Amino acid sequence: MNDPVKEPAAAPGGRPILSLRGISKNFGAVAALTDVDLDVSPGEVVAVVGDNGAGKSTLVKVLAGVHRPDAGTLTFADREVTVASPADAHALGIATVFQDLALCENLNVIQNLFLGRELRRARLDEVTMEIRSWELLRQLSAKIPTVRVPVASLSGGQRQTVAIARTLLGDPRVIVLDEPTAALGVAQTAEVLNLIERLRERGLGVIMISHNMEDVRAVADRVVVLRLGRNNGVFAAEAPSEEIVAAMIGASDNVVSRRAGRARSVKGEA
Amino acid sequence: MADVKAAETAAPLDLLDERLRRGDGWRSVAGGLWRRVRSGDLGVLPIVLGLVVIWTVFQSLNSVFLSSANLVNLLMESASVGIIALGVVCVLLVGQIDLSVGSVSGLSAALTAVTFVSHGWPLPLSMAAALGAGALIGVVYAQMVTRLGVPSFVATLAGLLSFLGIQLWLLGDTGAINLPFESDLVHFAQLAFLPEWLSYVLVVVAAGWLFATGYGLARTRRAAGLSARSTSLLVARSAAVLLGLGFAVWYLNRARGVGWLFVSFVVLVLLLHYALTRTGWGRSVFAVGGNAEAARRAGINVRRVYTSVFVLCSTLAALGGMIAAARLAAANQATGAGDVNLNAIAAAVIGGTSLFGGRGSAFSALLGILVIQSISNGLTLLDLDSSFRFIITGLVLALAVTLDSVARRSRVAHGRAA
Numbered sequence: 001m002n003d004p005v006k007e008p009a010a011a012p013g014g015r016p017i018l019s020l021r022g023i024s025k026n027f028g029a030v031a032a033l034t035d036v037d038l039d040v041s042p043g044e045v046v047a048v049v050g051d052n053g054a055g056k057s058t059l060v061k062v063l064a065g066v067h068r069p070d071a072g073t074l075t076f077a078d079r080e081v082t083v084a085s086p087a088d089a090h091a092l093g094i095a096t097v098f099q100d101l102a103l104c105e106n107l108n109v110i111q112n113l114f115l116g117r118e119l120r121r122a123r124l125d126e127v128t129m130e131i132r133s134w135e136l137l138r139q140l141s142a143k144i145p146t147v148r149v150p151v152a153s154l155s156g157g158q159r160q161t162v163a164i165a166r167t168l169l170g171d172p173r174v175i176v177l178d179e180p181t182a183a184l185g186v187a188q189t190a191e192v193l194n195l196i197e198r199l200r201e202r203g204l205g206v207i208m209i210s211h212n213m214e215d216v217r218a219v220a221d222r223v224v225v226l227r228l229g230r231n232n233g234v235f236a237a238e239a240p241s242e243e244i245v246a247a248m249i250g251a252s253d254n255v256v257s258r259r260a261g262r263a264r265s266v267k268g269e270a
Numbered sequence: 271m272a273d274v275k276a277a278e279t280a281a282p283l284d285l286l287d288e289r290l291r292r293g294d295g296w297r298s299v300a301g302g303l304w305r306r307v308r309s310g311d312l313g314v315l316p317i318v319l320g321l322v323v324i325w326t327v328f329q330s331l332n333s334v335f336l337s338s339a340n341l342v343n344l345l346m347e348s349a350s351v352g353i354i355a356l357g358v359v360c361v362l363l364v365g366q367i368d369l370s371v372g373s374v375s376g377l378s379a380a381l382t383a384v385t386f387v388s389h390g391w392p393l394p395l396s397m398a399a400a401l402g403a404g405a406l407i408g409v410v411y412a413q414m415v416t417r418l419g420v421p422s423f424v425a426t427l428a429g430l431l432s433f434l435g436i437q438l439w440l441l442g443d444t445g446a447i448n449l450p451f452e453s454d455l456v457h458f459a460q461l462a463f464l465p466e467w468l469s470y471v472l473v474v475v476a477a478g479w480l481f482a483t484g485y486g487l488a489r490t491r492r493a494a495g496l497s498a499r500s501t502s503l504l505v506a507r508s509a510a511v512l513l514g515l516g517f518a519v520w521y522l523n524r525a526r527g528v529g530w531l532f533v534s535f536v537v538l539v540l541l542l543h544y545a546l547t548r549t550g551w552g553r554s555v556f557a558v559g560g561n562a563e564a565a566r567r568a569g570i571n572v573r574r575v576y577t578s579v580f581v582l583c584s585t586l587a588a589l590g591g592m593i594a595a596a597r598l599a600a601a602n603q604a605t606g607a608g609d610v611n612l613n614a615i616a617a618a619v620i621g622g623t624s625l626f627g628g629r630g631s632a633f634s635a636l637l638g639i640l641v642i643q644s645i646s647n648g649l650t651l652l653d654l655d656s657s658f659r660f661i662i663t664g665l666v667l668a669l670a671v672t673l674d675s676v677a678r679r680s681r682v683a684h685g686r687a688a
């Protein structure tokens with residue numbers, strides 16, 4: 001397989017590979033997304049942050065073809081596109097790690113990795129698929145002892161790794177990760193952040209949803225804030241956390257800043 | 271220390287993790303099997319044990335039971351419902367159900383008889399028409415389930431009644447149409463047996479093929495640096511199949527021998543097994559049964575998978591009905607009625623296909639129908655009427671479903687797929 005890590009780096013910046021304009025999505029009376037804009041360029045990591053229920057996962061599902069937006073346009077590689085199904089998203093080269101991972105528990109690791117894009121569908125090439133699976137997992141430094149067990153028997157972190165590894169198959173141009181480090185331990189989190197950086201070097205566009213400001217600051221080039229389903233500011237990764245948190249929660253005097261203030265005053269006394 | 275290192279670099283690619291219990295000898299194979307059973311991954315073990323118990327009991331009650339002649343009969347009788355059960359396995363695998371397979375088989379029998387006997391169509395055309403009707407029914411179910419969101423339970427329950435009605439209407443006032451004995455279909459279902467030599471050739475071919483594919487796979491895996499079954503294990507497996515099948519065929523050949531009908535059923539089982547385990551379609555069937563939403567997000571056309579499965583099930587039901595009529599040399603109001611429906615579903619479940627979806631195998635149709643047919647045949651030999659047959663088959667089904675649920679809980683506890 002073509003190693004996602006060792007390919008020449010594309011120039012970052014430039015024109016966006018993917019842009020969203022005015023995306024809206026309603027679930028009955030709930031407006032999950034209202035008039036949302038988002039751009040990601042090749043070789044760029046865009047973090048999307050927001051409080052619980054801000055609409056981050058809904059945005060991911062719109063990109064992945066799981067939900068169709070009620071309004072708005074999607075432009076991919078300078079072409080306006082409709083992503084009507086997950087197959088459309090795959091065909092364009094948008095690969096997604098969902099927050100709930102979307103793995104089949106009854107299938108083993110290899111079967112999950114290659115789900116929907118098996119090699120030689122009339123007579124499955126299990127050996128090649130197994131070898132590629134090992135290569136892929138090795139790249140992610142995954143600690144998975146055997147790939148021939150059902151995914152049900154893996155830990156949360158191992159499953160997350162499988163879900164991430166799956167996006168690297170095929171030849172994606174944009175990778176969307178919905179809370180990719182939520183279930184991971186310290187070492188695995190670092191591993192995933194490294195991976196995200198390598199994807200950027202390779203010239204892919206990366207959209208990372210996260211709760212964790214530390215992770216965001218570590219890898220993101222830009223931070224897009226969603227609040228109650230609307231854009232609420234774009235920040236450089238170097239912007240102070242307090243500002244970003246304020247945009248997420250909607251006030252400068254909020255529960256997070258009060259806690260931070262208390263912690264500072266405690267430190268000051270000590 | 272250096273030894274350990276060397277041993278580790280020599281280990282196959284898939285066995286590098288230090289937490290794995292390693293070994294390629296017989297003991298590790300046996301140990302692995304034992305661990306699987308304990309964790310609730312029972313495989314075919316319960317059903318094989320069940321068959322042994324059933325056969326022992328009936329043999330001790332009536333010594334005719336295990337005679338060659340009776341076993342030949344038992345196998346021939348199991349083909350029609352077994353074929354229907356194959357379709358049920360597919361539907362169960364995607365987590366759906368088809369309660370109308372009995373009626374569809376009856377309708378197909380009636381259609382074949384009416385067109386072939388009453389209207390004088392050529393036999394292949396009649397059969398194709400009946401199979402086509404079955405496929406069409408599957409399409410309708412799939413549309414109802416995938417587009418209109420009707421639960422398959424209800425859609426097929428409605429089908430059960432409607433198709434029974436059409437069957438009765440087709441058969442008309444007499445309620446039965448005899449199929450001529452000299453027709454190919456009846457001959458095939460009743461009188462066509464393998465010549466003795468051919469039956470042994472098939473046994474040798476089966477064992478040889480099993481070894482050849484196993485050996486080929488092991489070689490490819492080893493060449494790719496993966497672990498593989500040892501050749502001695504493969505030889506032993508093939509030898510066991512050779513001896514086991516060889517003995518069975520020899521024993522059946524004491525009487526009329528192995529029927530073409532039963533061989534055809536086994537071939538269908540093998541084909542479906544291949545399709546389910548070795549093709550992309552089979553993978554999507556298991557994926558949809560395990561987590562339909564995940565399958566959809568992986569880009570699988572879930573609707574198409576459902577459609578293929580419902581069509582396959584109804585078509586196999588139609589085929590089974592035709593064969594049931596041929597066995598009887600008549601299509602009548604009882605074809606596909608009574609316990610055919612439940613026997614087909616029970617066979618799939620008793621054979622180890624889970625009612626919860628995503629877990630099962632084509633072989634469960636074969637094993638399950640052998641259990642059901644053994645009970646039915648044994649009780650008939652004992653001159654016990656159908657009341658006992660219903661009660662005992664019901665108990666066995668309850669046992670199988672309970673085992674499925676308990677094993678499922680154990681699998682969850684042991685971190686295997688539910």
Ligand SMILES: Nc1ncnc2c1ncn2[C@@H]1O[C@H](COP(=O)(O)OP(=O)(O)O)[C@@H](O)[C@H]1O
Nearest residue numbers: 027030032050051052053054055056057058059
């Ligand atoms: N399938 C759905 N049906 C109805 N409402 C939904 C659905 N998915 C999300 N929502 C609603 O949309 C809003 C945004 O949810 P989500 O995108 O999951 O938030 P986040 O991922 O940012 O925590 C929530 O109010 C949620 O209840």
Ligand SMILES: [Mg+2]
Nearest residue numbers: 056057058099
């Ligand atoms: Mg979310």
